[in-house]
Amino acid sequence: MALVGSGSAVPSTRLSNEALSTRVDTSDDWIRSRTGIGARRIAGPHEGLTQLASEAAQACLDQAGWRADQVDLIVLATSSPDDLFGTAPRIQAALGASNAVAFDLTAACSGFLFALITAGQYLAGGTMQRALVIGADQLSRWVDWDDRRTCVLFGDGAGAVAVEACPAEHTGLLAFRMRSDGSRNACLTLAQTHTHTPLLEGVTAQRGGFAPIQMNGQEVYKFAVREVPAVLADLLDTTGISADQLDWLLLHQANQRILDAVADRFAVPHGRVLSNLAHYGNTSAATIPLMLDEAVRDGRVQPGHLLASSGFGAGLSWGGALLRWRGPGGRGC
Ligand code: ACO
Numbered sequence: 001m002a003l004v005g006s007g008s009a010v011p012s013t014r015l016s017n018e019a020l021s022t023r024v025d026t027s028d029d030w031i032r033s034r035t036g037i038g039a040r041r042i043a044g045p046h047e048g049l050t051q052l053a054s055e056a057a058q059a060c061l062d063q064a065g066w067r068a069d070q071v072d073l074i075v076l077a078t079s080s081p082d083d084l085f086g087t088a089p090r091i092q093a094a095l096g097a098s099n100a101v102a103f104d105l106t107a108a109c110s111g112f113l114f115a116l117i118t119a120g121q122y123l124a125g126g127t128m129q130r131a132l133v134i135g136a137d138q139l140s141r142w143v144d145w146d147d148r149r150t151c152v153l154f155g156d157g158a159g160a161v162a163v164e165a166c167p168a169e170h171t172g173l174l175a176f177r178m179r180s181d182g183s184r185n186a187c188l189t190l191a192q193t194h195t196h197t198p199l200l201e202g203v204t205a206q207r208g209g210f211a212p213i214q215m216n217g218q219e220v221y222k223f224a225v226r227e228v229p230a231v232l233a234d235l236l237d238t239t240g241i242s243a244d245q246l247d248w249l250l251l252h253q254a255n256q257r258i259l260d261a262v263a264d265r266f267a268v269p270h271g272r273v274l275s276n277l278a279h280y281g282n283t284s285a286a287t288i289p290l291m292l293d294e295a296v297r298d299g300r301v302q303p304g305h306l307l308a309s310s311g312f313g314a315g316l317s318w319g320g321a322l323l324r325w326r327g328p329g330g331r332g333c
Contacts (some may be wrong), residue, residue: 001123001131002326003172005064005162008293009055010041010155010280017152024148031152032278036256040155040281042140049082049158053136054094056158056289060132061095063296064162064328068095072128074102075119077111077135077285079190079314080142091134100132107180108188109252109313111135111285113321116161120173123165134160137284142190144212153254154213155281159289174306174322175235179227180315187219188314220313224258228310229265231320235308236266239322247305248295249273250323252312253280253287262310274300284313296327303327 016039017028031037043052053076061068074097076088081104083090088102107114112135119131136158143151166172190213194206228251236243243266251259256277263273274291283290288309295301305325312318 001120001163001171001173002166003161003323004164004326005060005066005328006160006289006293006296007056007059007061007063008157008159008290009052009059010157010290011043011047011052013042013044014039015042020152024146024151026148026152034255034257035153036275036277037152037281038278041157043138043156049078049080049087049136049138050090050094052138052156052158053087053134053160054091056136056160057091057095057132057134060160060162066130066162068097069099071095071097071100071130071132073119073122073131074100075115075131075133076102076104077107077115077133078104078137079106079108079111079284080138097132107317108315109254109282109284109287110311110315110317110319112159112288113309113311113319114178114317116163117173117176117178117319117321119163123163124168126165129165131163132160133163133289134158135285135287135289137286139213139284142210142213147212149217150213150215153282155283157280157283157286157290159286159291159293161289161292172324172326174241174324175239176319176321177231177234178319179231180317182315184219184223184316187223187316188215189213190314221255221258223316224254224312225261227318228258228262228312228320231318232262232266232308232310235320235322241306241322243268245306246308247272248301248307250288250292250307250309252310253277253291254282254313296325301325
């Protein structure tokens with residue numbers, strides 16, 4: 001598959017560390033020094049995931065130069081859908097992508113990478129030609145705003161990438177790995193809650209809801225700095241590509257210290273590590289396409305550039321991919 005377009009969208013409301021510090025016992029200095037985060041965007045009462053994701057997807061279609069009815073597949077990576085039955089079909093309708101099949105995929109902060117790889121399999125199999133892969137989350141709705149250990153980390157946003165079928169020798173998905181370890185699930189959860197609802201004698205139903213995000217930050221940090229370098233090293237070994245051939249590290253934006261640790265492991269200069277944590281915090285499934293779109297639009301990522309990407313988070317789940325950006329109107333497919 002070839003990566004031929006990108007788009008993104010964030011809510012207009014910006015919540016700075018200073019403003020947040022007036023509500024919970026934290027400070028700009030603590031948050032910046034521990035995470036690199038300076039602010040995050042928060043979806044307001046009249047904004048939702050469908051709107052954000054559709055805006056990102058439309059910008060992506062425009063950049064790729066595709067009409068909506070040319071899209072065969074829409075995969076939405078999210079853990080915070082507008083509708084648990086699926087939000088991707090709403091996005092399909094908003095775009096007018098009448099010939100596409102659209103579905104959601106959930107793998108928390110690994111979701112975008114897993115969705116990109118999933119779309120790549122349909123395109124490589126020859127049954128589909130064009131796919132929109134969207135990563136979007138609104139975790140501001142699922143954090144406990146009184147829990148300073150988690151609420152400072154997350155923000156809302158959406159990003160999308162357009163991929164099209166392409167001969168194997170020109171593929172932009174050079175190699176990938178996907179991993180999960182459910183035995184460590186308790187490290188990071190957005191778990192269902194249920195209350196008993198007696199129905200009849202001997203029959204009690206449960207009414208569902210969700211508890212705010214719970215995270216063992218130190219365990220997740222240790223997991224990330226161990227597994228992300230391991231998966232990227234495996235990809236480089238397998239392909240024979242050396243770290244100095246990489247143009248960019250495009251990692252899930254969770255913590256600047258994690259980005260720096262991964263860069264140091266491969267002796268990649270910090271200037272070649274894409275980061276927008278300062279502006280958006282951790283937007284979960286959205287971080288990778290949001291970051292990619294910013295770097296494509298400001299000209300840092302150019303056609304032909306090689307990127308090592310990794311997503312990691314709840315599940316626990318993680319993965320990596322070596323990607324070559326083609327951009328709109330490029331040659332080779
Ligand atoms: N402001 C001020 N103090 C705070 C804050 C805050 N926002 N949060 C915690 N503290 C305090 C703690 O209470 C603790 O105080 P104590 O020593 O008096 O008890 C102290 O700071 C240290 O707390 P730690 O939890 O040890 O802080 P740490 O250095 O580990 O940083 C952090 C926490 C930033 C969360 C870090 O562990 C981290 O980034 N973990 C990884 C998170 C991550 O990558 N998530 C990705 C996946 S997200 C997904 O999949 C949806």
